[in-house]
Amino acid sequence: MIQLLVSRIIGLVPLLLIVSFLTFGMLHMVPGDVRDRILGTDATAEQYEALGEKLGLNDPIVVQYARWLFNAVQGDLGTSAYNSQKVTDAVLDTLPVTLSLTLGGMFVAILIGVPAGVYAGLHRGSYIDRAAVLIATIGQSLPNFWVAMLLVIPLGLIWQVVPATGFVSPSDSITEWIKSITVASIALGTSASAALARQTRGAIIDVLRQDYIRTARSKGLSREVVTFKHALKNASVPVITTIGFQVNGLLGGALIVEQIFGLHGFGSLAIDAVRTQNMPMMQGVVIMGTLVIVLVNIGVDIAYGFVNPKVRSS
Amino acid sequence: MNTATHAPLTGTQRFLRAFLRNRLAVIAASYLVFVVLVALFGQYTLVHSPNEVNLSRALEGPSAEYWLGTDHLGRSTLSRVVAASRVALEAASLGVGIAILLGAPLGLVSGYFGGWWDRISMRIVEAIIALPALLVAIAIIAILGPNLTNAMIALGIANSTAFFRLMRGAALEVREELYVDAARVSGAAPTRVVFGHVLPNVTGPLTVQTTLAFSFVLLAEAGLSFIGLGVQPPNASWGAMLSVAQGFVYQHPFLAVPPGLMIMFSVLAFNLLGDGLRDAWARVDHQGEPTGAAKRRMGSAQQQDTESRAQSRDAADNAALLQVQNLEVRFPAPRGGELAVVSEVGFSVPAGKTVGLVGESGCGKSVTSMAVMGLLAEGGRIAAGSIRFDGEELVGLNETQLNKIRGAKIGMIFQEPSSSLNPAFTVQNQLGEALRVHEGLTNRQADARAIELMDQVGIPGASQRASDYPHQFSGGMAQRVMIAMALACRPKLLIADEPTTALDVTIQGQVLDLLSALQEAYDMSILLITHDLGVVADMCDEAVVMYAGQVIESGDVDAVLRSPGHPYTAGLIASIPQNQKRTGKLQQIPGRVPPAWDWPRGCRFFPRCPAASAACNQPEHIALTRLASGQDSRCVRATDIDVKTLW
Secondary structure, rough: OOOHHHHHHHHHHHHHHHHHHHHHHHHHHOOOOHHHHHHHHOOHHHHHHHHHHHHOOOOOHHHHHHHHHHHHHOOOOOOOOOOOOHHHHHHHHHHHHHHHHHHHHHHHHHHHHHHHHHHHHHHHOHHHHHHHHHHHHHHHHHHHHHHHHHHHHHHHOOOOOOOOOOOOOOOOOOOHHHHHHHHHHHHHHHHHHHHHHHHHHHHHHHHHHHHHHHHHHOOOHHOOOOOOHHHHHHHHHHHHHHHHHHHHHHHHHHHHHHHHHOOHHHHHHHHHHHOOOOOOHHHHHHHHHHHHHHHHHHHHHHHHHHHHHHHHHO | OOOOOOOOOOOHOOOOOOOHHHHHHHHHHHHHHHHHHHHHHHHHHOOOOOOOOOOOOOOOOOOOOOOEEOOOOOOOOOHHHHHHHHHHHHHHHHHHHHHHHHHHHHHHHHHHOOOOHHHHHHHHHHHHHOOHHHHHHHHHHHHOOOOOHHHHHHHHHHHHHHHHHHHHHHHHHHHHHHHHHHHEEEEHHHHHHHHHHHHHHHHHHHHHHHHHHHHHHHHHHHHHHHHOOOOOOOOOOOHHHHHHHHHHOOOOOHHHHHHHHHHHHHHHHHHHHHHHHHHHHHHHOOOOOOOOHHHHHHHHHHHHHHHHOOOOOOOOOOOEEEEEEEEEEEEEEOOOOOEEEEEEEEEEEOOOOEEEEEEOOOOHHHHHHHHHHHHOOOOOEEEEEEEEEEEEEOOOOOOOHHHHOOOOOOEOOOHHHHHHHOOOOHHHHHHHHHHHHHHHHOHHHHHHHHHHHHHOOOEEEEEEOOOOOOOHHHHHHHHHHHHHHOOOOOOOOOEEOOOOOOOOOOHHHHHHHHHHHHHHHOOOOEEEEOOOOOHHHHHHHHHEEEEOEEEEEEEHHHHHHHHHHHHHHHHHHHHOOHHHHOOOOOOOOOOOOOOHHHHOOOOOOOHHHHOHHHHHHOOOOOOOOOOOOOEEOOOOOOOOOOHHHHO
């Protein structure tokens, strides 16, 4: 298990190198120059040169990347192109919001999607199953920010059971934190739960066809034991894989949904960076976003190891 | 087979029929056609231009003039929704187009040529997949500037990985196949191989992936426009309209309804279309449907049922442990109705004896044994007959009653030990289950007993291996675990369904020897299902030969093997390699067991029988008759031909 974890973390290194180099290279192909925006149009050539020197723009791109990487490894993702704000600080300030929403959405998706999928799979062909599949197909088609808008009207504005906007850090108050991300998490989790329910249903149906289910039944075990012991643990293997795939989509959804609730996360940071051509900031957000996805996936892999002995022992 | 009624359908026709039968998919396709028409021509029917501002009519609800109301600038929501549908479809087509044009050819090249190019591109694809797709899209917009086309380029690149992987997989597969090798050797250009072999194979999945990409890109476009990075005002887009609506969500919530529904319905339509296409293609790949003649026979099965009951076998042996009489098992036919896959099956297993159930695959041996266990696959049912075990009628028992017998009084082992053990639990856990359920042992007692059992079936180092998982056992050892599991509660009957077929030849003998030894030690009966007459000769006291869902011969194993009473049995005996005359040719029964809907009415074996005569192809049902040599046979010519010398 520890071996698995270590090998996954080591595997991260080349991935982050590729990702950071790709984004770094991409963001430096930008037409136009940040210096134009910072200095305005009537700057002198000396000012121009000096700023270029200060920002390190005069060096070849590989040197610039190496310098960025050298600092990044030490936790310094650079400085905003406009003010003295450290990119690392900005990213870490907004990380709790994005992480809360991503994990909250994942939690809701599992909470709804897995039981619904299990029930539908066990009652394949029943009316409830067919209704569940149809509802899941519809759920998959809902834009999550629309769901968020529709939910925030009754919950946040009319009944005011949860705050309509604003984020409370879990270190300040756990209950307020939960309240502040509930609606957004439900909105995010809806479409993810629909996809998860369909996958879970498929996994259950597939597992119930397996030989070992027949063996379990031939031993005279009750339907409950066959289902909840023998089928469920095996069906959870593909379901956990699906959850891993969904992290990417949930993070993307979180970027958009945070706008509705006035939460300041990676979404706001990225949108500001686009508007102001703040490339160091954009670079930092992309790297941190990748890191979030990969780390959550490692968590998923660990859960995978628990249900799949083949992974654990190899 | 009666195929004259309708000509065989081509692949395309069958695909269309399957697709058109899916009502939701047809509705979805029609809706999409409608949206395309609206996008193309809707603007000419509009009263108000989408950007026509009328501040005196701002934020109105639906009215005769403004069917869907107005927004904060008094612009017609209907007009904007129509204009936006054009934007959405154009944008989605662009995004999906880029994804396909970028991903598909690269994937094709990568899969077809392989090598270092393939390895590098796979690394890049993996990295792109790990990237936060939307964040990368935003980053690309940062470089190119916020507008719809740039957003779509970004989404196209992010989505191209799916097409890359799809085409790469297809190309790899085709490359491995012989016919392309042949095409390559014969000098076909790579382009011809691609267009002739790869593309036809991948059309189905490619279309499905395209519909999925459309729904993904539509949602993402709406999201990007919503946060102001896609379509720029004043142009209309569903996502941008929702962004406006968000500002007035408390004042005028209706503003959020039309664009939201448009997004939902369009994405839903693409999803449903994709599901429909996938199902239809799966249907085309699935060949073989019963013909009209077969359906007629399904109807007549009922009639046969009563006939056979009248001619019921009289060998009611009350001393037998297991007694099966007139068993008929039916399964749903592929196209409605039911098929009797096993009918008039009768045999008995005396206490302490071994009975072999013999026949080729598809004869109904396994179905018969599963019927005894009450474990018929989904949809199957016992339509007639009786299964008496240890004085108790099993037909008609409910699950709870059957669960008291399964695993306790009847144990079962299966063909594939590796897939018959649950990969997620230790063997000790699985061995102890029946003991905990049937004998009320505690976990600790069950664990101890599990080790004893493993020791008994000859697993070396039982106490250390007990906590291993099934994948850590070899095939032979796993089958020993299965045997230990089936015998855990000392059952009176062991049903062994092809217990050695999946094992190495050297291991087969060991497992059979183990079974014989355990039979003696446990004083149990064995119902041995096998296609191997050699195993029957070694292990069994009696043999029951099945063909096409019927028992065609049964009796003492010596009588059946020495002087077979049915040409089919004689054919099986002649096929044993040791029995062959050294002519250098391996004797085989020509043809194979036909599917259940294709069984002849009289003798089911006559199309393959060397002694077939007009009397065999009679419409009446043929009963078992007792022969002079002591066994029962279902051959009408059993007495007037020398069965033994037929092959």
